[in-house]
Amino acid sequence: MTSKIPIILDGDPGHDDAIAWMLAKASAWLEILACTSVSGNQSIEKTSYNARRVMTLLGIDAPFAMGREEPLHGEPIHAGNIHGETGLDGPALPDPTIEAEPINAVELMAKTIAASDKPVTIVATGPLTNVGALLILYPELKPKIAHISIMGGGLAHGNWTPAAEFNILVDPEAADVVFKSGLQLTMAGLDVTLKALVFPEDFERIRALGNPIAVVVAEWLDFFYTFHRSIGYAGAPVHDAVAVAALIKPEILTARDYYVQVETSGDFCRGATVADHYGFSQQPPNTHALVDIDREAFIDLLAEAAAWYGKESE
DSSP: OOSOEEEEEEEOOOHHHHHHHHHHHHOTTEEEEEEEEOSSSSOHHHHHHHHHHHHHHHTOOSOEEOOOSSOSSSOOOOOHHHHOTTSSOSSOOOOOOOOBOSSOHHHHHHHHHHHOSSOEEEEEOSOSHHHHHHHHHOGGGGGGEEEEEEEOOOSSOOSSSSSOOHHHHHOHHHHHHHHTSOSOEEEEOHHHHTTOEEOHHHHHHHHTTOSHHHHHHHHHHHHHHHHHHHTTOSSEEOTTHHHHHHHHOGGGEEEEEEEEEEOOOOSSOTTOEEEESSOTTOOOOOEEEEEEEOHHHHHHHHHHHHHHHHHHTO
């Protein structure tokens, strides 16, 4: 890379969203143009408050706007059993100094993309409600969207139902719009993110860096691991950070290109991301699907990002 990639961070913080945003802010290769919230891990009020607190903590100086409470179709689904009552339980965070713009998330996305001199990459680490609505309402902006890097889906299985991953299940109709958009799409699904495990000894490596951001990141990992340890995981899968790593360190990832469709109906498979492994659809690939990761290099990337905040304060 020879210049910074302009990005919009769209998420539902969420411990792994917060760590993804930490990674993005620390990268010399990314320029954060705006942040937006979406309903997912918790209600839109809670994810918006968390987003503003995370932006304040990390020093992300960018416009912020709030998404809608409901998905494009159906009722909201939340994950308080994993992220806690606030959606970001664990360490104390500063009160937000970032105020929400008087426009909604989709309007801020559209305004930001239209004003950018270069095509913009969207990093979507929550349900795809905002991104799907953007593509429906502002189709003329598609040429100015360089790439959409999402955390969501899974080629082999789900994590909220046997077939569906949480972010896609929350709003399959929005995901369907995104996967059918014809835009460059990278999918950090469960196939890779469940391999992006951060072990307790990695928590301590990050905590030992000693700067305030590193300590908070370690405490986020402590809380996030509580649930995952209870279901037998050896570490905390930091799903959302993989969607950022795909932009700044693609060489640590392995990918395969597939034509992927989103199931929007059905009693058992709603929200599934169905990949055409054998070319039955006779459609060209629409998704750069990540399937493996160099875990040690990923940990190094997170630790280097956390260390950057200490250097910034020197």
